[in-house]
Amino acid sequence: MGADRDAAIKVAVRCRIFLPFEIKQGNTVSVVDVLPGEQIKIKPPQITSLDESRYHFAFDATYGDRSTQADVFKKSIKPLVNACMEGYNSTVIAYGQTGSGKTHTILGQTDQSDATVAPEDDTSEAGVIPRALRDLFRQLAAKQAASTDTEKFEYDVNVQFLELYGEDVRDLLQSDPSNAPKLRIQDGTATKEPEVIGIKTVGVDSAEDALLCLTRGTLRRVTRATAMNAES
Numbered sequence: 626m627g628a629d630r631d632a633a634i635k636v637a638v639r640c641r642i643f644l645p646f647e648i649k650q651g652n653t654v655s656v657v658d659v660l661p662g663e664q665i666k667i668k669p670p671q672i673t674s675l676d677e678s679r680y681h682f683a684f685d686a687t688y689g690d691r692s693t694q695a696d697v698f699k700k701s702i703k704p705l706v707n708a709c710m711e712g713y714n715s716t717v718i719a720y721g722q723t724g725s726g727k728t729h730t731i732l733g734q735t736d737q738s739d740a741t742v743a744p745e746d747d748t749s750e751a752g753v754i755p756r757a758l759r760d761l762f763r764q765l766a767a768k769q770a771a772s773t774d775t776e777k778f779e780y781d782v783n784v785q786f787l788e789l790y791g792e793d794v795r796d797l798l799q800s801d802p803s804n805a806p807k808l809r810i811q812d813g814t815a816t817k818e819p820e821v822i823g824i825k826t827v828g829v830d831s832a833e834d835a836l837l838c839l840t841r842g843t844l845r846r847v848t849r850a851t852a853m854n855a856e857s
Contacts, residue, residue, distance in 0.1 A: 660687075706764070710764050734751060735751055738751035744763075798827055808824055
């Protein structure tokens with residue numbers, strides 16, 4: 626499968642290391658090789674007669690099991706933040722089975738985020754969201770500082786945090802999402818964006834404010850233990 630570099634939707638694949646319990650189960654050899662040219666190769670555990678090309682896949686970005694949070698942000702996420710600053714909508718979706726590392730990539734250790742350096746240079750385990758928030762506010766502050774009295778740049782940043790659980794839309798910025806008013810998603814039109822009717826919107830003045838909303842909302846998520854993840 627070929628990767629279209631100019632497509633509006635870009636796909637990246639990230640491999641992770643084996644977890645301790647997987648190593649104890651005897652998993653020590655990866656079946657995925659990350660190749661040059663943003664490709665990966667799947668190594669079948671058994672010899673097969675199928676054409677080897679069927680196990681090669683190309684993506685817009687590939688990250689090996691030694692990739693860092695900063696690597697992912699700099700290459701795949703920062704361009705989206707830049708696009709937002711130009712007025713475009715940007716969305717990041719993490720897809721994978723339970724235990725594949727989605728939460729680590731998206732959230733990481735949010736309390737480790739280093740506000741003193743650019744997000745792409747931060748060596749902590751902070752994930753996509755805390756880095757994107759810091760980058761957004763850094764760019765907004767820079768534009769405001771460079772503005773003049775005749776061309777004043779002002780901005781407002783508002784956050785929402787929702788969870789789709791079954792068929793329910795839960796507002797995670799409400800103190801008790803389970804007893805909050807029912808929410809519904811309204812489809813967009815040619816001139817109006819889709820929106821969640823009745824969701825709480827919170828104004829934030831800094832990345833720290835936004836991260837506080839993120840932390841509070843995360844604690845209100847519905848979690849259920851599974852065989853592969855105790856906090857899924």
